[in-house]
Amino acid sequence: MQVINTVGRRKTAVARIYMKPGKGDVxxxxxxxxxxxxxxVLQIILNQPFGVVNATGKYDLKVNVRGGGIxxxxxxxxxxxxxxxCEADTENRPPLKKEGFLTRDSRMVERKKYGRRKARKRFQFSKR
Known part of the structure; x- marks a missing residue:
């Protein structure tokens, strides 16, 4: 019984998971x-990869996640x-790739600039 260790990232959140065969404990x-x-909604997002490859309830997960929002x-x-x-079975790769679960979503929050209220929003302009 080997434990599979992988990392996933989104915005500033970093998730490290330890997956082993089991009965679906997360x-x-x-x-x-x-x-x-x-x-x-968040629970559905979490279980989407299992639904795609028909592996719901076949693995136990221990997750450490830091940063970002929920x-x-x-x-x-x-x-x-x-x-x-994908590491557990190479047959799982094509359906997961097609759904876009293996692609890192690189969109990040744009930094605030000086002289502005937010990244792009200006301070209120008063003509008079």
Whole structure:
């Protein structure tokens, strides 16, 4: 029984997962998945790779995730799971690639510039 270790990233969130064959237990930062991600949308995002390759409930996951918000963390975990499923079985790669789960979403928050309120928004202009 080997443990597969992979990393997934999204925005500033970094997820490290340890996947081994089991009955579908997911522990995120020492807490249950339903406890860590209370909304159903985030739980669906997390389980998408398993649904694509029909592996729901076949693996136990231990996840360490840091940085970002909960949406970014969920997508980082999704990428790590997809990478781990590819490592577990090479047959899983084409369907996961087609769904786009193996592609790093490189979009980041644009930095704030000086002389501006935000990255692009100007301060209010007053003619008089």
């Amino acid at each position: 522990t995120i930062n020492g807490r249950e998945m339903a406890n860590y991600f209370p909304t159903e 949406a970014g963390q969920a997508e980082a975990i999704r990428m790590a799971i997809a990478r781990a499923l």
